Amino acid sequence: MALRGITVVELAGLAPVPFCGMVLADFGAQVVRVDRPGTRSDSSWLARGKRSLVVDLKRPGGVAVLRRLCARADVMLEPFRPGVMEKLQLGPEILQKENPRLIYARLSGFGQSGRFSKVAGHDINYLALSGVLSRSGRSGENPYAPLNLLADFGGGGLMCTLGIIMALFERARSGKGQVIDASMVEGTAYLSSFLWKTQETGLWEQPRGQNLLDGGAHFYTTYRTADGGFMAVGALEPQFYELLIKGLGLKSDELPNQMSIKDWPEMKKKFADIFAKKTKAEWCQIFDGTDACVTPVLTFEEVAHHGHNKDRGSFITDREQRVSPRPAPLLSNTPALPSTERDPFVGEHTEEILKELGFSQKEIIQLKLDNIIEIHKLRVNL
Secondary structure, three states: OOOOOOEEEEEOOOOHHHHHHHHHHHOOOEEEEEEOOOOOOOOOOOOOOEEEEEEOOOOHHHHHHHHHHHOOOOEEEEOOOOOHHHHOOOOHHHHHHHOOOOEEEEEEOOOOOOOOOOOOOOHHHHHHHHOOHHHOOOOOOOOOOOOOOHHHHHHHHHHHHHHHHHHHHHHHHHOOOOEEEEEHHHHHHHHOHHHHHOHHHOOOOOOOOOOOOOOOOOOEEEEEOOOOOEEEEEOOOHHHHHHHHHHOOOOHHHOOOOOOHHHHHHHHHHHHHHHOOOOHHHHHHHHOOOOOOEEEOOOHHHHOOOHHHHHHOOEEEOOOOOEEEOOOOOOOOOOOOOOOOOOOOOOOOHHHHHHHOOOOHHHHHHHHHOOOEEOOOOOOOO
């Protein structure tokens, strides 16, 4: 795989950092997740392909273990607010002095500097501060966050992954690691560059929810079907819009101009009435295979069984019969081969990893007696 031979140390956190670590693991990196003592289960649900080491970083002995681990690693991935790692004597100045090739990725909500850098927040707060939340929502309603995907996983985890890949690429030339300051606010804002670059085009001059791409247009929104399902319509171009009109049984010469904004609300009502007369499956029979840009809104129960997704193998099933998306993008020569094994238990690999680092059995036993590490092996009842 593309990242074969790359070793990553991931300090356990929520959502963005575990996702970043999972992407790296999916594409071949060896990822060790460092869990806190007393943790009974992984709350991230994004541990695929990783190993788990439990060590107490608040103890000098635990700090020494992590420094030994990072001395051999390519990437350190940490989720804490600024200053936490420095307080533990695990900041980049120390770790990169011991390992100049180490890439030190710091993924946080507000970044490593600025007046909000040390305060708590979640996806919706980062989305709000990026400006993007102000543009998301229906007309006349409060802004709403589209789940916790944009800031946590798009502007956060995925942007941080991109930063790590670029740093690895640069290191191949310079031989040196660097520090990555990945802010979820800035990552989300960067994702929204199109919104910023099109401000003077008139694309967003109407109030929120009344523009071309935010649900205002009758040809770029969703409609309920007779059986309670939904269809997504995205017929922006005139030639695609004409196919949409044809599929709905209408005649374009009897309708207002597609881009007549004042007629959009009435046209949405007309379209809604028509879509409500057939089931989702019936609309699929009409529009599948056409360029009308009309697709079913698939539920999680339906998505893996859809013909197109089955053709491409877009979803995978692990040994516990849990379905999840296949890693993307698909590389022709070195595709991701995600693990189908169960996720690791917290502390399952503690002893194994310490032995790889050169710790003797006696040292491992002493670390356990001192409550610096925890070992939780799988027990089989016969």
